[in-house]
Amino acid sequence: MxxxxxxxxxxxxxxxxxxxxxxxxxxxxxxxxxxxxxxxxxxxxxxxxxxxxxxxxxxxxxxxxxxxxxxxxxxxxxxxxxxxxxxxxxxxxxxxxxxxxxxxxxxxxxxxxxxxxxxxxxxxxxxxxxxxxxxxxxxxxxxxxxxxxxxxxxxxxxxxxxxxxxxxxxxxxxxxxxxxxxMPQRDVVTWNIMITQLVKRGEIKGAYDLFSQMPGRSVRSWTLMISGFVQCGKPKEAIGLFLEMEEAGVRPNEVTVVAGLAACADLGDLDLGRRIHEYSNQSGFSRNVRVSNTLIEMYVKCGCLEDACKVFDGMKERTVVSWSAMIAGLAMHGQAEEALRLFSEMIEKGMDPNDVTFVGLLHACSHIGFVDQGREFFTSMTNDYGIVPKIEHYGCMVDLLSRAGLLQEAHEFIINMPIKPNSVVWGALLGGCKVHKNIELAEEATKHLSELDPLNDGYYVVLSNIYAEAQRWEDTARVRKLMRDRGVKKTPGWSSITLDGVVYEFVAGDETHPQAQEIVQMWEKLVEKMKLKGYVPNTSVVLLDIEEDQKEKFLYRHSEKLALIFGLINTEPGTPIRIMKNLRVCEDCHAAFKLISAIVDREIVVRDRNRFHCFKDGSCSCKDYW
Missing domain, CATH: 1.25.40 (Serine Threonine Protein Phosphatase 5, Tetratricopeptide repeat)
Structure with missing residues (x-):
């Protein structure tokens, strides 16, 4: 020693x-x-x-x-x-x-x-x-x-x-x-440090200004900016920068690939997403669990559930994020039974769920009306897995009960919550009130929403529409005046469709598009065929005090209809049509799309604010419950 x-x-x-x-x-x-x-x-x-x-x-x-x-x-x-x-x-x-x-x-x-x-x-x-x-x-x-x-x-x-x-x-x-x-001299590391700081603080403009001034850029520089744009909700700018990076001859690394795929998911750019997937496979990134998880999310959000399943099935290693992403994807696409089956398989394989897993499960139950299963999952997450429910889980439960018409139970659930309900929770109740035409509870929900989220136009619009459906036009006008007085502007409905890597956007009532005349002519032909199959325009969704023929004209110019016809005109027969919409798809568009899918023999996938609708052979994946 x-x-x-x-x-x-x-x-x-x-x-x-x-x-x-x-x-x-x-x-x-x-x-x-x-x-x-x-x-x-x-x-x-x-x-x-x-x-x-x-x-x-x-x-x-x-x-x-x-x-x-x-x-x-x-x-x-x-x-x-x-x-x-x-x-x-x-x-x-x-x-x-x-x-x-x-x-x-x-x-x-x-x-x-x-x-x-x-x-x-x-x-x-x-x-x-x-x-x-x-x-x-x-x-x-x-x-x-x-x-x-x-x-x-x-x-x-x-x-x-x-x-x-x-x-x-x-x-x-x-x-x-x-x-x-x-500093008397700087290198690429110096610039990257500053850009990282600005991106973390959400100062994306300042970060991009520095990025633009850089004398030389590394793959990290590009990745920082692409990720920054994604985090700040600017997927279009992120994709533009990704393409610019390719033109500069800089090869993306695994982190860049994840950021690029996330941007494609947010924007619904399936073409670029597939190309990044192919590059990822060629570069040996397929073994990276994070890349695979983001691929699942990208395919799910682009409406390609089958491709998401292929990625998931091909993974040699899966994390709880992988399982949760797939469960959430199945739920969004109306495959509630498959989502629940996958959860059972997850448990059998010894993988413990997390709070995100249960958000996906509760969404699955909500989108198909599985009230009892939803209640069981909500109880199980605490009793069996020790997961304390978050505000998202309470929001899911209110949504589940409200969609099913159990509005009083949903209201009592909110009142008895151990944490303060936020605007999403009260908004879920308001949405159920619109579906089931409960004016009293809608007014109660809106009272709370006006305090929690006073500048959100969506809640005012829903209440206004509830009054309009009941033909309480004075109350409708009062809500619209309240919006004007508070400076709240209605968010215009828009839909987008991507063809050959180019994103085309349409707003409701748009008549300025170069192919506007062709779109109107094709729509009129489709309407004739639809009416032969029993289609009757649902003008009740046009909540304006105007003549019936004017309501039909207004109805035919919904943004998702314009995007659909544009897609049919500019793609080969048999090609699936994929549309993204910023608001909830209306009842008339939903009914029309079911008929059109059978008439033109096309698969039509619509991603609205809440979920996916896959129209095929005259039916929808949501089973008319949304």
Whole structure:
């Protein structure tokens, strides 16, 4: 043992000693493994006694065992005898502390070095800065920044980038900007640090301004901006940047692929999504679970449930995110029974669900009217899995009960919630009131919504429409006036369709499209065929006090109808039509699309605000429950 080193009869460590003898090997081991100052002193004494050279002692080991205790000065004296670069020895110790479990030790050691006037070099400062960054200690970091300035290391780009990064991580935006502006030189890392900070704060315009000024960009630079646009709800800009990145000849990495797929999911750009999928497979990214999970989400949101299932089935490794994404996707597409079956399979395979899994399950039950199963899942998540319901789960339950017509139960459920209901919860009740024409509870829900989300036009519109359906035109006018007085503007309904990578948008009543005349002519032909199959325009959804013929004309110009006809005109027979809509699809459009799917023998997929409707052979995947 090291503690008995002076009791060992070790030979002198000189060139005349047999390097393979047991004693020499033991001595060598001891020289590299002493673990305390007392053991070092015993070994030091042995070297003197046996006339062995002190240079046998490893300086980095001396520094490490003497760094944070009273033997610090003893180590310094040893370094003088060893004629070794003292700073270099302490740096090795600082590096170990900065990268270890207790980075605070690096700062404590640096303080000790300062009190003994040990001159720091650029490596010293970099290791202490690393410790400050891991601890998010901006106060000590400022002190190190002062040393950098004092010692003339401003031209050391690596150090300046570390300082810049520390300020951005600790929320020192002003300090970071001052450092950035004063830096005598910058590299791509410098720019990326600043862009990362702005993206995290949601300042996407500022981030893009910096990105545009960069003299050179790395794949990380592109990925930061693409991800930033996705996070800020700007998928169109994200996709534009992804395409620009391709043109610049920069190959996306796995993180870029995830960001690009997320943008495609939000925008419904299936063509680009498929192309990214193909690139991902060619690049060997298919083994990346996060890439596969995002692929599932992309195909689900683009209305390609079968492709999502193929990705899921082909995964060799699945996480709870994979299962939850697939369950949610099945729910959105009206495949409630399959979603519940998949959940059972998930449990059988030993995968524990999380709170997101139960959101998907409750949505599945809500979209098909499985009230009893929904109640069971809501109870099970706490009793069986210890998951405390969040506001999303309460919202799902209110939606489930409200859609099923159990409005009083839904209202009591809200009143008895252990957390304060938000606008989504009251909005779910309001939606049920519209479906089941309950004016009293609709007024109650709107009273709360006007306080929680006073500028959301959707709630006013729903209440106005409920009054209009009941032909209470004075109340309808009163709600519309209230919207004007509060400066709330109605969100116009729009629908989009993507053809050959180009997104075409239509708004309700749009007559300015270059193919407007063709669209009207084809619609009139379809209406004739639809009426032969029993179609009667549902003018009750036009909640305006106007003549019946005017209501029909208004009805025929709903944005999803315009997008559908445009798609039929500009695609080959048999090609599926995929439409995205920002609002809930109306009853008349739903009935019309069912008939049109059979007349033109096309699959028509509509993604509205709440779910997917897949129209095929005269029926819809929602089974007319939405």
């Amino acid at each position: 090291l503690s008995t080193v002076t009791g060992l009869h070790l030979p002198p460590l000189n060139h005349n000693t047999d390097s393979h003898s047991p004693q020499t090997l033991t001595a060598t081991h001891l020289l590299n493994s002493f673990a305390s100052p007392s053991e070092l002193k015993q070994l030091h004494a042995h070297l003197i006694k046996t006339n062995s050279p002190l240079t046998s002692l490893p300086p980095s080991r001396i520094a490490f065992v003497c760094s944070l205790n009273p033997s610090f000065s003893y180590a310094r004296k040893l370094f003088q005898h060893l004629e070794t670069p003292e700073t270099e020895a302490w740096n090795s110790c600082l590096k170990a502390f900065a990268e270890g479990n207790d980075p605070i030790d690096a700062i404590l050691l640096f303080n000790q070095l300062q009190s003994f006037c040990v001159s720091p070099d650029s490596f010293t400062l970099s290791f202490v800065l690393k410790a400050c960054t891991r601890l998010l200690d901006v106060s000590k970091g400022r002190g190190i920044h002062g040393y950098v300035e004092k010692l003339g290391f401003q031209s050391n780009l690596f150090l300046m980038n570390m300082i810049l990064n520390l300020y951005t991580l600790c929320g020192g935006e002003r300090d970071a900007r001052l450092v950035f502006d004063k």
